[in-house]
Amino acid sequence: MGHTASYYWKGKDITTVFFTSVPFGMTSDEQMAWLYYDEGMKLQEKVYSKFNVYSFPGGNTGVQMGGWFRKEIKTVDDLKGLKMRIPGLAGEVFAKLGVNVTNIAPGELYTSLDRGTIDALEWVGPGMDIKMGFHKIAPYYYAGWHEPASDMQFLINKAEFDKLSPQYKAVLKAAMQTVSADMLADNFDASAKAWEQMKAEFPNIKVMIFPEEVLKAMKKANDEVMAGYAAQNPEFKEVYDSQQAYIKKAREWSKMSTQYYLQTTEMVEQK
Amino acid sequence: MGHTASYYWKGKDITTVFFTSVPFGMTSDEQMAWLYYDEGMKLQEKVYSKFNVYSFPGGNTGVQMGGWFRKEIKTVDDLKGLKMRIPGLAGEVFAKLGVNVTNIAPGELYTSLDRGTIDALEWVGPGMDIKMGFHKIAPYYYAGWHEPASDMQFLINKAEFDKLSPQYKAVLKAAMQTVSADMLADNFDASAKAWEQMKAEFPNIKVMIFPEEVLKAMKKANDEVMAGYAAQNPEFKEVYDSQQAYIKKAREWSKMSTQYYLQTTEMVEQK
Structure with a gap:
């Protein structure tokens, strides 16, 4: 089992x-x-x-958080070239929007985010994230969608x-x-x-919702990813x-x- | 057991x-x-x-609905004199706001609402309410608070x-x-x-949220009811x-x- x-x-x-x-x-x-x-x-x-x-x-x-970001995401353009650790279908969606999606071993995530090797990452939610320490180095905590x-x-x-x-x-x-x-x-x-x-x-942490424009672009990209798999x-x-x-x-x-x-x-x- | x-x-x-x-x-x-x-x-x-x-x-x-109302509730004044079946603490809260809270046997609820003996009632949620038929006679279905x-x-x-x-x-x-x-x-x-x-x-049914003024009055009345029991x-x-x-x-x-x-x-x- x-x-x-x-x-x-x-x-x-x-x-x-x-x-x-x-x-x-x-x-x-x-x-x-x-x-x-x-x-x-x-x-x-x-x-x-x-x-x-x-x-x-x-x-x-339950709902997983959308991830820790070092910079605020104000427009779809802010995603272009952004280096982010995010696996799975969500990674495919972000890649369509120009995000430089990357995979990094869990043990190296903190250092990669701290040194700017990546600009953002998603893990799970506060209960699991707190052990990883991301809240010490990334002030924007985005609500989940993926x-x-x-x-x-x-x-x-x-x-x-x-x-x-x-x-x-x-x-x-x-x-x-x-x-x-x-x-x-x-x-x-x-x-x-x-x-x-x-x-x-860390009272400076801001819980954020992605802007409507960004969410709509994610939804459109996601519908395309899903339709692609469904067609095959x-x-x-x-x-x-x-x-x-x-x-x-x-x-x-x-x-x-x-x-x-x-x-x-x-x-x-x-x- | x-x-x-x-x-x-x-x-x-x-x-x-x-x-x-x-x-x-x-x-x-x-x-x-x-x-x-x-x-x-x-x-x-x-x-x-x-x-x-x-x-x-x-x-x-899960969340129970706030009930079926024959008339829209726009202000706290609309609650005064309203005849409603709502038991428990929620009934005590509504009574403080001038609602004429009443209890009626389940088998008589439909007829009481239909004939205007009562103006409103709460039951559970769509899954249970549908068997009672209230949606046929009361067009306003209020979101839950109680x-x-x-x-x-x-x-x-x-x-x-x-x-x-x-x-x-x-x-x-x-x-x-x-x-x-x-x-x-x-x-x-x-x-x-x-x-x-x-x-x-019944496409005429409207799902409603109580107005902010009404919700705030309910919350205040509820805090008083709870503080009263806590003091004793x-x-x-x-x-x-x-x-x-x-x-x-x-x-x-x-x-x-x-x-x-x-x-x-x-x-x-x-x-």
């Missing part, structure tokens, strides 16, 4: 990305609902069955799982679902506490279409429930 | 309300993190131990639970946590799908203070993660 993230198998099968997180994709509420109550787990089984394994949801980081609900995965040998009794299968599935829910709560708590600490120690790969298209159809209805509900609630409570707190 | 919601025990012990949801309280992400990784479950055990039971989290509805993450509960006899082996206790706790996560995903999916259906059949009851004050301290840091993270993500994706979708 393995524990990793589905999008690390992107080189073997690009469709695996959907079971972690994709740019402008689902929040954790939306993803959990799609996986467990819509087509998600059925499609996940289809994609993984050709490798003779089952993949089950195995924890979630991994809104990164899901981990449990991988199980198909033949071995199929041998289990129905009762043991049910126990194992419940245990994996517990771990998954637990990691989301753990990560949320760690990020809330780490951010409080970062902000207290019918299975990729099938899962992409399923997620897009689900987001269409789920996002309406996220907006009228969570988004409006958070916006209205912000309104009453304002001085 | 019982399954219900903690705030139904409000008449026995007012502090039980915090383990379901309180007005202007936590979202489900925040509440899960507080319960499992901060002081929540420890305080829940303290409050319930005097009744010789354990209470464990047992499912969550139950941002209503948690269900499992109640277990303390003496019986304490007799279980450590292994069985762990299995039971994991099973309850699985049910809890599962209900959140189920409810999210049901609300997304029910809302899509309501909107298609040290245990209420202890749990309230713990939640308020947690919200202070958790909300910052909710804002920079989920809220900003939803707002930015809304920006790129705009025509």
